[in-house]
Amino acid sequence: MEQRDVLVVLFDGLQSLDLTGPVEVFAGANHGVPGAYRIRTASLDGGPVRTSSGLTLTPDLALTDTAPPHTLLVPGGEGTCHPDPRLIDWLRTHAPRARRKVSVCSGALLLAEAGLLDGRRATTHWMLCGTFAERFPAVHVEPEPIYVRDGDLATSAGVTAGIDLALALVEEDLGRDLALAIARHLVVFLRRPGNQTQFSxxxxxxxxxxxxxxxxxxxxxxxxxxxxxxxxxxxxxxxxxxxxxxxxxxxxxxxxxxxxxxxxxxxxxxxxxxxxxxxxxxxxxxxxxxxxxxxxxxxxxxxxxxxxxxxxxxxxxxxxxxx
Structure with a gap:
């Protein structure tokens, strides 16, 4: 069975739930199918980062030491407002080599800043969609869905929508039954369809x-x-x-x-x-x-x-x- 590398990009000011939600889904898949995913985290220089809530996270390695992953996951958070230019340069150069590019919440802004969403369909947190569309007119912003799939790109709305997207990716990789079992285990009552509206x-x-x-x-x-x-x-x-x-x-x-x-x-x-x-x-x-x-x-x-x-x-x- 193919082991899929999941690389999570860390940076100061990220939203911790954007990271932990999807990671728990992929880790849950490993309980059902041992070794299905190898999950690693990486920051620009390999040093610790501080989340928007004050948590300190220590990555596994530096982005410069990573090989092209199967799935590249970019979380959102306050740190996407004024990102380090080196991070954008890394994404522009290295993200296209990943077989699947995934963002949660405002992580889509980092992908867009790197030019990876030009001409593509994407979404982000509903409060940011207007600004997103103005800043990046080449991106086809869809404000309603909780996540949007466009070929090898997948973008999701705020926080918990990243869990929904991760469950959809596990279903794609390993089947519906495992994805639903993970949702049950995480006490996610319902695995929502991507075209469900992202706000009440x-x-x-x-x-x-x-x-x-x-x-x-x-x-x-x-x-x-x-x-x-x-x-x-x-x-x-x-x-x-x-x-x-x-x-x-x-x-x-x-x-x-x-x-x-x-x-x-x-x-x-x-x-x-x-x-x-x-x-x-x-x-x-x-x-x-x-x-x-x-x-x-x-x-x-x-x-x-x-x-x-x-x-x-x-x-x-x-x-x-x-x-």
């Missing part, structure tokens, strides 16, 4: 400043099955429909209808993940009315039907042993 409706929208609009936002979240038309929501906020729609968009950054769509989809996903309820029951509970309406919403946003979503991403099989 509540995070995607701003919190309204005015109390009546905030109350409406909360009501929508708690009652996805209710009448959530503009007229009904406006009445709850004690505003005219026109005034409500205008104020809601100004204060939250999206229309009431789009917010409702996101909340209902999120509620339906949770029902499919957390319960054994039938598709029709989930559709009613989450305000879709009919299973077909829910199916269209899932296909439009997630690229899979509700039944396929549940089937593909439920954990299965025994947990991976720890020893």
């Amino acid at each position: 409706a509540q995070l995607a929208a701003q919190t309204a400043q005015r109390r009546p609009l905030r109350d409406v936002q909360q009501w929508i979240t708690e009652n996805p099955e209710a009448d959530l038309s503009v007229d009904a929501l406006a009445a709850r906020a004690r505003l005219s429909p026109r005034h409500f729609a205008r104020a809601f968009r100004e204060e939250t950054g999206m229309t009431p209808g789009r917010y409702v769509d996101r909340v209902r989809l999120e509620a339906a996903r949770r029902c499919l993940e957390d319960t054994a309820d039938g598709i029709e029951q989930v559709a009613r509970r989450c305000g879709y009315g009919t299973p077909e309406a829910m199916r269209r919403a899932f296909l439009r946003v997630l690229g899979s039907s509700p039944a396929e979503y549940r089937r593909r991403f439920q954990p299965a099989g025994p947990p991976v042993p720890t020893a």
Whole structure:
């Protein structure tokens, strides 16, 4: 069996979870398939680095002493804002030799700075996508997915999305059953599809400043099955429909209808993940009315039907042993 070298790039100011999340996934694969991955870390000069949370990490070796790995993993963090030019030069020269280039969160900015994402599809943390697109117009930035695969390049959104991407890579290398067993062992309830949106409706929208609009936002979240038309929501906020729609968009950054769509989809996903309820029951509970309406919403946003979503991403099989 081929042993795949995983090389993790370390630098001052990296986000520790961007590193440890994916590394735990690859290490979990080694419990299921001994020797599947050789995981090493490297900094520019081989010296310790300090993470954004204050942890000190000691790498295995210096980047200059590494051979081209199978998978090169570049984490994100505050250190990507003003990277060492030597790191960018190393990435520009050596990263193309890796069979697979992977970034977590703002690590994509380092790959882009090195010119490795020009003409390619990529994502990063949703808060950075606008700046990312402005700084690197040659990159096709996709702000919604939790990770994006484009040939030998794979980029992911913030923090925990790196775990989802690593699980997808393990599935690609070693099979679905092992990837799902690792997810179960790490208490990652669901291995999410890459095209799943990377933020919830509540995070995607701003919190309204005015109390009546905030109350409406909360009501929508708690009652996805209710009448959530503009007229009904406006009445709850004690505003005219026109005034409500205008104020809601100004204060939250999206229309009431789009917010409702996101909340209902999120509620339906949770029902499919957390319960054994039938598709029709989930559709009613989450305000879709009919299973077909829910199916269209899932296909439009997630690229899979509700039944396929549940089937593909439920954990299965025994947990991976720890020893």
